[in-house]
């Protein structure tokens with residue numbers, strides 16, 4: 001099924017304008033919610049029914065997350081939208097922000113109404129200035145039209161929405177680091193518990209959701225959870241935007257039903273470059289395990305299927321590598337990234353990511369030692385499960401999966417001090 | 426001293442946060458100062474600290490934590506090229522090589538005429554347009570090839 005929710009009808013002129021969003025049926029969901037005074041419990045029940053899972057990486061059920069908020073209590077609470085898209089391979093939120101900003105605003109308005117939030121923030125990745133400007137304009141438009149501010153559309157619901165612009169730190173994508181950053185501090189993750197739903201921004205109950213997650217809310221509020229669920233499959237409701245990058249003919253964002261076969265997605269992205277074969281794919285952003293071609297070709301694109309295949313859907317970033325890629329070199333670059341972006345708070349992550357990078361680097365450069373593969377795996381083991389946040393996990397998983405599936409290439413580098421493939425990187 | 430224009434932009438950012446939470450505007454204040462000054466000297470950071478009524482150290486910490494703040498002078502044009510895996514798969518390293526050769530500098534270096542600083546960056550969230558680089562933090566240059574690099578460099582006065 002090729003249903004679309006967020007990217008539907010986005011081929012027109014100035015699709016980001018309020019006018020264009022109205023023509024696509026925009027803000028009808030918010031109007032309905034306010035007109036019919038739909039209760040928070042009802043909306044949360046619909047979101048639960050929809051089987052919408054967080055699109056930011058962890059895939060946590062959104063309805064369940066919302067039910068953790070003390071939404072019925074009249075205390076300060078916050079909603080934070082995570083538009084700090086920095087997971088290598090992921091570029092879907094950028095397109096939501098620049099081509100369909102009002103769908104996010106409407107989703108955040110409904111979420112704020114539901115969760116009893118008076119102030120919401122949208123934290124935007126520092127490298128996409130045009131998206132920040134576009135969101136600032138969209139918020140101004142929405143405020144003028146009465147969708148943001150005091151007594152939204154004449155109802156007794158009031159809420160404010162502001163953009164916060166990041167400045168280049170991958171770790172701030174982690175939700176508690178994001179809260180620190182919003183408070184004007186270094187973006188270092190907090191210990192959990194307490195979870196943001198009880199102690200979040202400025203110590204107040206806070207919900208953090210990804211841009212794409214929130215952009216699905218208007219559809220669910222308007223059409224109901226069941227209809228959303230039916231676009232995907234049980235436990236994997238709705239559609240998903242997959243960012244396809246690397247060695248395909250048409251890299252880009254493709255919104256498809258969850259459960260779509262990988263082979264169909266690959267075809268939509270133009271297939272492999274002429275004369276080249278699929279070698280490997282990271283199906284959920286660089287932090288997830290890599291899978292070899294034959295496994296991918298038999299996998300469907302949904303949370304459960306990809307987990308069963310041995311990886312994770314993550315952020316929906318599909319990195320495609322063909323047979324010209326040296327897997328040692330590919331892993332070297334990823335390991336450098338985690339080393340560079342570790343915030344340094346936990347010793348296993350700070351030291352371990354450095355070790356991983358240096359060992360892969362020496363294998364790639366013909367200085368690998370016989371014991372290096374075991375060393376890599378043991379360093380990865382020592383990071384996993386011993387850190388404050390999931391960046392440690394994210395650094396370890398690629399290493400383990402690359403060595404597991406492409407061990408012969410690593411071994412060849414160590415034994416022959418040379419590469420099996422003509423690397424194009 | 427920051428200009429009146431910069432201060433009023435900072436005031437706008439402060440207004441986004443609850444009263445007593447001026448510190449939340451520190452990232453924006455640093456960005457606005459960098460837009461005006463090119464880089465963040467200690468004096469400017471101290472001025473921001475005073476303006477936001479927070480200790481100077483709190484400002485220094487933020488400026489050094491986030492990659493896009495220039496805590497030392499940079500060239501007129503700062504070029505940050507993404508070399509992360511998705512960009513590398515589509516030729517980012519060749520483009521980076523070309524930039525280095527053409528400008529005669531390595532990463533984290535500035536040309537002797539002070540015109541260009543070259544940097545390596547991590548994923549910009551634009552991998553569908555790979556390879557990409559950013560000019561002065563704001564201008565995203567997409568689908569870079571050797572020819573396009575030459576054209577863009579030629580246009581930067």
Ligand SMILES: Cc1cc2nc3c(=O)[nH]c(=O)nc-3n(C[C@H](O)[C@H](O)[C@H](O)COP(=O)(O)O)c2cc1C
Pocket residue numbers: 053054055056057058059060062065082083084085086087170171172173174175176208209210211213214389390391394
């Ligand atoms: C190192 C790290 C980086 C992350 N980066 C992002 C990101 O760029 N965008 C995002 O939405 N979530 C990111 N996350 C996940 C967030 O912590 C959080 O789970 C998510 O924003 C929740 O929203 P969701 O439930 O709607 O997915 C990251 C997590 C970690 C550990």
Ligand code: SF4
Pocket residue numbers: 171188189341342343344345346347349350387388389390391392
């Ligand atoms: S796991 Fe790494 S990135 Fe996360 S808090 Fe610890 S040191 Fe920082």
Ligand code: FES
Pocket residue numbers: 088089090507508509510511512513547548549550551552555557
């Ligand atoms: S890897 Fe270069 S923009 Fe994402």
